[in-house]
Each structure stands twice: as C-alpha cells, then as structure tokens.
Amino acid sequence: MIAAARMQAVLIARSPDLLATLAVIPLYSLVFFTALVHHHRESAATTVALTAFLMSLWSHAVFVAAETVDTDRREGTLEPSLLTPGRYLAALAVRVGTTTALGLPVLAEVLLIGRLGFGLPVRIAEPGLCLLVAALTALGVAATALLISGVMILVRGARALQNALTYPFYLLAGLIVPIGVLPAPVRAVARCFFLAHGAQLLRDAAAGTADGAGPRVALLAALVAVHLLLGLLVLRRVLASVRTGEVALHA
Amino acid sequence: MAVVETDRLGRTFTARRGRRVTALEGVTLTVGRGEVLGLLGPNGAGKTTLSRILTTLLLPTSGTARVAGHDVVRRPREVRRRIGLVLGGDRGLYGRLTARQNLSYWAALQGLDARTAARRTDGLLERLGLAARAGDRVETFSRGMVQRVHLARALLGDPEVLIMDEPTNGMDPHSAAGFRTLVRELRDAGTTVLLTTHDMHEAQALCSHLALIDHGTILRQGAADTLLAEVSARRTVTATGVPAGAAEVLAGLPGTEVERGPGGAVTVRPADAETLTRVLAVLVEARAEEISVAAPGLTEVYRSVIEDREFVV
Numbered sequence: 001m002i003a004a005a006r007m008q009a010v011l012i013a014r015s016p017d018l019l020a021t022l023a024v025i026p027l028y029s030l031v032f033f034t035a036l037v038h039h040h041r042e043s044a045a046t047t048v049a050l051t052a053f054l055m056s057l058w059s060h061a062v063f064v065a066a067e068t069v070d071t072d073r074r075e076g077t078l079e080p081s082l083l084t085p086g087r088y089l090a091a092l093a094v095r096v097g098t099t100t101a102l103g104l105p106v107l108a109e110v111l112l113i114g115r116l117g118f119g120l121p122v123r124i125a126e127p128g129l130c131l132l133v134a135a136l137t138a139l140g141v142a143a144t145a146l147l148i149s150g151v152m153i154l155v156r157g158a159r160a161l162q163n164a165l166t167y168p169f170y171l172l173a174g175l176i177v178p179i180g181v182l183p184a185p186v187r188a189v190a191r192c193f194f195l196a197h198g199a200q201l202l203r204d205a206a207a208g209t210a211d212g213a214g215p216r217v218a219l220l221a222a223l224v225a226v227h228l229l230l231g232l233l234v235l236r237r238v239l240a241s242v243r244t245g246e247v248a249l250h251a
Numbered sequence: 252m253a254v255v256e257t258d259r260l261g262r263t264f265t266a267r268r269g270r271r272v273t274a275l276e277g278v279t280l281t282v283g284r285g286e287v288l289g290l291l292g293p294n295g296a297g298k299t300t301l302s303r304i305l306t307t308l309l310l311p312t313s314g315t316a317r318v319a320g321h322d323v324v325r326r327p328r329e330v331r332r333r334i335g336l337v338l339g340g341d342r343g344l345y346g347r348l349t350a351r352q353n354l355s356y357w358a359a360l361q362g363l364d365a366r367t368a369a370r371r372t373d374g375l376l377e378r379l380g381l382a383a384r385a386g387d388r389v390e391t392f393s394r395g396m397v398q399r400v401h402l403a404r405a406l407l408g409d410p411e412v413l414i415m416d417e418p419t420n421g422m423d424p425h426s427a428a429g430f431r432t433l434v435r436e437l438r439d440a441g442t443t444v445l446l447t448t449h450d451m452h453e454a455q456a457l458c459s460h461l462a463l464i465d466h467g468t469i470l471r472q473g474a475a476d477t478l479l480a481e482v483s484a485r486r487t488v489t490a491t492g493v494p495a496g497a498a499e500v501l502a503g504l505p506g507t508e509v510e511r512g513p514g515g516a517v518t519v520r521p522a523d524a525e526t527l528t529r530v531l532a533v534l535v536e537a538r539a540e541e542i543s544v545a546a547p548g549l550t551e552v553y554r555s556v557i558e559d560r561e562f563v564v
Contacts (some may be wrong), residue, residue: 003359070457076342
C-alpha cells in the first residue's frame with residue numbers, strides 16, 4: 001500500500017490545481033487575523049488558526065479526495081484497477097487518506113501566518129496531543145471523503161450537492177459559532193459528529209485545558225472508526241454495483 | 252485443453268422504465284491454450300459485454316463462463332490472477348505518471364512484492380522497447396507507446412489469458428505491425444488471447460479462431476481457415492491496360508461483375524471457378540498487365556455473415 005500512497009502523492013504533486021484548496025483556505029486566515037487585530041481580540045488567534053486549518057482539511061477532502069474514484073472512472077483506470085485480485089478498495093482508501101493528509105501541513109501554515117505575519121500570540125500548549133487529535137481528525141475527514149465518493153457515484157445528481165457539504169458541516173462542528181448556540185436537535189447530531197469532537201479537543205489541547213483527554217481521544221477514535229467503516233462499506237457497495245451493471249465503469 | 256469456455260452465457264440489462272435489453276444471449280464457445288480467438292462484430296454486438304464477463308467485471312444473468320478452470324462468478328479472484336486486459340485508446344493509464352510509476356502501481360495492486368514488481372517492471376519495459384522512456388510521463392507518449400504500456404501492465408501478472416479490446420485502434424501502421432509481432436510471440440509462448448477488433452486485416456493476421464457476433468449471439472465460429480474456405484464470396488481479379496474490346500468480352504461473361512477504371516483498369520468478380528478461368532484467359536490473350544487474383548478474406552466472411560445496419564438503403 002506504500003505504492004498506492006506514493007503514486008497518489010506524485011499524481012497530486014503533478015496536478016497543482018488539486019492543491020488550490022490548500023492554498024486558498026489559508027488566505028481566509030489573513031482575513032480572520034486582520035479582523036482580530038482590528039477588534040483587539042488577539043487572544044482568539046489560536047482558535048481562529050485551528051478553525052482555518054479544519055475548514056481547509058474538510059474542503060480539501062470534499063472537493064479533491066472525494067473525487068478519486070470518479071477520476072478513475074473518467075480516465076478509464078477503474079476498469080483495469082478492478083481486475084486486480086481484490087486490493088483496489090484498500091488502495092483507494094490509502095489514496096484518499098494520502099490526499100487528505102496533504103492538508104495537515106496547513107496547521108503549521110496558519111500558525112506561522114498568525115505569528116510571523118501578524119505577530120499574534122498563537123501557541124500550542126500540548127503539541128503532542130494536538131498532533132494526535134489532528135491526525136485522528138484527518139483520518140475521519142478521509143473517511144468522509146470515501147463516503148462522499150461512494151454516494152456521488154451511487155446517487156445521480158449527488159454532485160450538485162457537493163458545494164453544500166461545507167458550511168452546514170462547519171456549523172455542525174462548531175467552527176463558525178459555538179455548538180451551544182445551535183438548536184437542541186442539531187446539538188444532538190453534533191454530539192455524534194467526529195469533527196465537532198476533534199475541533200473542541202484541538203482547541204483545548206492548544207489552550208492547555210484538555211485535562212483527562214484520554215476518554216475524549218478514545219471517543220474521537222471510536223467515532224472516526226465508525227465513520228471509516230461506513231465509508232469503506234459504501235465504497236465496497238459501489239464497486240460491487242459495477243459488477244452487477246448498476247454503476248457504469250466509465251463516467 | 253479449454254482455457255476459456257462459456258456455456259449458454261447471457262446478459263440482460265434493465266434500461267429506463269424497466270425495459271429489458273439483451274446484450275448477450277446463449278453464447279457458447281471454447282478457446283484452447285495458445286489459441287487466438289478473434290471476436291468480430293459491429294458496435295453494440297455484445298463483444299464488450301462478453302469481454303467484461305470473462306474478465307469478471309460484469310456478472311452474467313444466465314449461463315456459465317470459466318477462465319483457466321475457474322468460474323467467473325464464484326471465483327473471480329482466481330480468474331483475475333490469471334488474466335490480463337489490454338484496452339485500446341488513450342484511456343486506462345495515469346497520464347501524469349511515468350511508465351515505470353504506472354507499472355509499479357499496478358504491480359502492487361497485483362499483489363507482487365516490491366522485488367518481484369521491480370524485476371518484472373524492468374523486464375517488461377526492456378522487452379517492449381520502453382526502457383529509454385521509462386521515466387517519461389505517459390501523457391507524452393505516442394499511441395503506439397501507450398499501447399505497449401497497456402500490454403506491459405497486462406503482462407505484469409504473467410497471465411494465462413490476455414483479453415484485448417481493440418488494442419491497435421488509432422495506431423499508425425508501423426506501431427500496429429510491431430504490436431502484432433508481440434502478440435504472435437505471446438501466442439507462440441502459449442498465452443491464450445481473446446481479441447476484439449474491427450480490423451479484419453489484423454484479425455486475419457493474428458487469429459487462429461474466429462467468432463462472429465451480432466445482436467448478442469454468436470452467428471458463426473470456428474477455425475479461421477475453415478471459415479475462410481466455407482465462404483462463398485467471389486474471387487476478385489484486377490488488371491490494368493485492358494483494351495476496351497476485352498473489357499466488353501468480360502462484361503458479357505455470364506454472372507460476372509465488371510468495374511472499369513482509368514488506364515484500362517478493370518476489376519472483375521467471376522461467378523465461379525470456371526468463369527474465373529475464362530476471365531484469366533481473356534486477360535492474358537489481351538496482353539493485360541498486372542493481373543492479380545485475390546481470394547476472399549475475412550472482410551468477405553464478415554460481410555456475408557453480419558448484416559449491414561449502417562448503409563442499407
């Protein structure tokens with residue numbers, strides 16, 4: 001599977017357009033940081049940086065990583081890939097994971113923009129915990145990309161909804177307003193959403209207030225695992241549908 | 252020994268509004284080890300459906316198919332370990348990767364360990380004349396080179412059966428000839444080949460056996476020589492420098508079709524062997540030049556079996 005990760009990294013490196021999301025989203029942080037400085041809210045700099053990072057990770061997954069299977073269909077590589085003895089699904093998961101992981105450096109990028117560009121007091125109190133939570137969250141985001149890629153192929157017209165898969169989820173994850181201000185039913189959904197847990201844990205780890213983080217990390221890992229399983233099952237269903245003729249080999 | 256065998260194989264699809272469409276019906280065929288079966292038929296005849304079932308990409312709705320002794324429905328993984336698919340055209344490879352990167356990726360998907368994958372990749376790049384361009388992106392390759400990468404990919408798993416879907420489509424004549432030489436080498440080494448093509452010249456040059464398919468059913472199949480001998484199509488006689496008087500004599504022979512061209516060129520299709528002898532005698536007596544007789548080829552076999560749907564008036 002190292003070959004699949006290496007191959008995907010090369011493919012993306014040679015397709016600069018696919019990295020556009022990673023370049024654009026951090027630009028948001030410039031706007032956010034400018035607003036913070038203007039309103040003398042420098043203390044919120046780290047939270048803003050983490051928000052920009054998570055938005056970047058999510059949108060990269062929705063618009064780039066989730067396209068992996070459909071791109072294989074368009075380029076005619078799905079057909080020979082399916083002829084390999086049963087490893088394509090694993091290779092796809094690795095490729096989607098690799099694509100998503102390319103969003104992780106954005107965390108360092110936004111922190112540096114805040115500190116060096118604006119002189120803001122961005123700091124990470126518990127870097128080890130932060131990295132662990134960021135990695136787990138990225139895995140969950142990759143699972144989301146698997147799920148979306150499967151749904152986009154199974155359901156005609158689902159692509160039209162792709163653009164709607166960002167801001168509603170930012171709200172649900174508490175990236176735009178605190179989850180506490182959301183209506184009760186939405187708060188209940190947010191409690192099951194890994195991104196909401198990951199975001200809060202990241203903020204707490206950065207602030208040094210994540211006491212007793214073990215159970216929270218375990219809960220995050222469990223939610224990510226469920227998400228990953230769901231993504232793999234949907235994608236396996238898509239690949240099985242190709243054999244029955246329900247899904248076309250070529251887009 | 253049969254390497255590919257199907258028994259009353261069928262496939263139907265459900266189109267919009269629940270309408271059933273039959274893509275394949277009652278297909279029974281056998282391909283032995285080292286044989287090259289040409290699958291000939293018009294677009295939409297069922298060739299691709301048959302190829303996809305044999306490669307496990309599509310499930311049949313009736314009948315059975317076995318490849319290298321394994322059922323394509325019940326043991327798809329065993330089948331996949333024993334087949335290679337060669338697609339025609341530009342699609343099917345990662346254009347932004349180099350030839351070597353493409354092959355390394357597919358070798359990993361085939362389950363080859365890193366050392367074996369590197370050895371096979373190097374060997375195939377060398378054997379198929381791609382070693383000098385192994386580090387170049389596939390998107391910069393000519394059609395002929397892309398086809399060789401397709402073939403190299405298909406050969407990574409050392410398959411018993413190669414399934415080729417119009418492999419020389421769009422190639423220039425030199426590339427196509429080189430590709431056919433490679434296929435002959437594989438055939439001689441014992442690889443069984445199922446070749447889907449519209450190119451009758453290619454089919455005649457490569458195939459030991461033929462199956463003509465249309466409307467999802469096999470209309471005629473057998474050894475290529477047998478099918479060619481059975482065809483009742485006429486011989487074609489061509490000559491140049493034929494005097495007008497001799498051309499009129501030819502046109503007067505019973506059941507003979509004559510086409511006249513510039514410079515005394517004529518094309519004659521005699522009705523039978525006896526008339527053919529008389530046509531040749533007339534041409535020799537008239538001191539015609541460049542007299543040649545062409546036996547009916549696969550094109551004639553194809554045209555006598557498959558009905559013309561495109562240009563029927």
